[in-house]
Amino acid sequence: MNERIVDLLKKNHLSITDSRKKILSHFLDSNGALAHADIEHKSGTEFDRVTIYRTLQTFVEKGIIHTIPTTDNSVRYALCKDECSAGHHHDDHVHFMCDECGTTYCLDHVTVPKVELPAGFTATQNDLVVSGLCNKCS
Amino acid sequence: MNERIVDLLKKNHLSITDSRKKILSHFLDSNGALAHADIEHKSGTEFDRVTIYRTLQTFVEKGIIHTIPTTDNSVRYALCKDECSAGHHHDDHVHFMCDECGTTYCLDHVTVPKVELPAGFTATQNDLVVSGLCNKCS
DNA sequence: ATTTCAATGCAACAATGTTGCAAAATTTAT
DNA sequence: ATAAATTTTGCAACATTGTTGCATTGAAAT
Ligand SMILES: [Mn+2]
Ligand SMILES: [Mn+2]
Ligand SMILES: [Zn+2]
Ligand SMILES: [Zn+2]
Numbered sequence: 001m002n003e004r005i006v007d008l009l010k011k012n013h014l015s016i017t018d019s020r021k022k023i024l025s026h027f028l029d030s031n032g033a034l035a036h037a038d039i040e041h042k043s044g045t046e047f048d049r050v051t052i053y054r055t056l057q058t059f060v061e062k063g064i065i066h067t068i069p070t071t072d073n074s075v076r077y078a079l080c081k082d083e084c085s086a087g088h089h090h091d092d093h094v095h096f097m098c099d100e101c102g103t104t105y106c107l108d109h110v111t112v113p114k115v116e117l118p119a120g121f122t123a124t125q126n127d128l129v130v131s132g133l134c135n136k137c138s
Numbered sequence: 139m140n141e142r143i144v145d146l147l148k149k150n151h152l153s154i155t156d157s158r159k160k161i162l163s164h165f166l167d168s169n170g171a172l173a174h175a176d177i178e179h180k181s182g183t184e185f186d187r188v189t190i191y192r193t194l195q196t197f198v199e200k201g202i203i204h205t206i207p208t209t210d211n212s213v214r215y216a217l218c219k220d221e222c223s224a225g226h227h228h229d230d231h232v233h234f235m236c237d238e239c240g241t242t243y244c245l246d247h248v249t250v251p252k253v254e255l256p257a258g259f260t261a262t263q264n265d266l267v268v269s270g271l272c273n274k275c276s
Numbered sequence: 277a278t279t280t281c282a283a284t285g286c287a288a289c290a291a292t293g294t295t296g297c298a299a300a301a302t303t304t305a306t
Numbered sequence: 307a308t309a310a311a312t313t314t315t316g317c318a319a320c321a322t323t324g325t326t327g328c329a330t331t332g333a334a335a336t
Contacts, residue, residue, distance in 0.1 A: 047316090050295095054314080074211070121273055127269075130255065135257065135258025
């Protein structure tokens, strides 16, 4: 496990630090997406708030995690698939937010359908967020 | 115009106040969605920040405006169609964010497609946000 | 006009996010 | 292994965004 974390950091040319290892492990342990506040709680007083912000930002830039647009306009992050790399995310999967337990899921196997846009509009990214009840809450 | 605004407020059983009339007029004048900050700028120092927050909240509750999930996780609001009412929005249309000019559009005639969810997941709401270039910027 | 009720402004606060800079830790070079 | 170079971190200070309580003001009903 620790092995995998170090490898992931190395692969992305990031220096191996306690905070990066710990924050990455939280993502690997979690099945849903995490908000900044979640990580802050899980970490206790171990790291500074600012470090968490900067680490998340770095991970996004490197393509290790991606942000999820949410209906309640809070920022959440989830692990990217292997195919994502620095400056090039390809997250064409649907996200699901449970109204009951609040968990945000990456539905990696459900792809966002393309839609026909009005004349003159061109799409570079499509984000679909579905809310409702998850499999644990229904 | 002023007529239409007063009617809309009356229809929703809201008392007619300067701030509500003015804020509503900003939405009727704008072709895109507005953020809280936009309204604050347009209004100058006319109203307190808190009043704008409370007015937007009231309008959402009454079904006059709806919030739009954005990829940059900022809250934006746009006018609802007539069919929306208190506690019952039906916004099944796609939203478009222009990467160039930043405008957020309600694509009222493009409906969000349904997707097949994994077993146990049930959907109550689907939000699709498309980003790219709008008809003015392409 | 008077009463009743709702909306506003103000102040104080909480949550979230950003920046500059010195200290500490990690990586690279010797 | 040691030292130099580079990154990362923690802290402080600040900015932005959003919330709440309460007295004052304004709108609506009688
Ligand atoms: Mn995802
Ligand atoms: Mn809309
Ligand atoms: Zn759930
Ligand atoms: Zn545009």
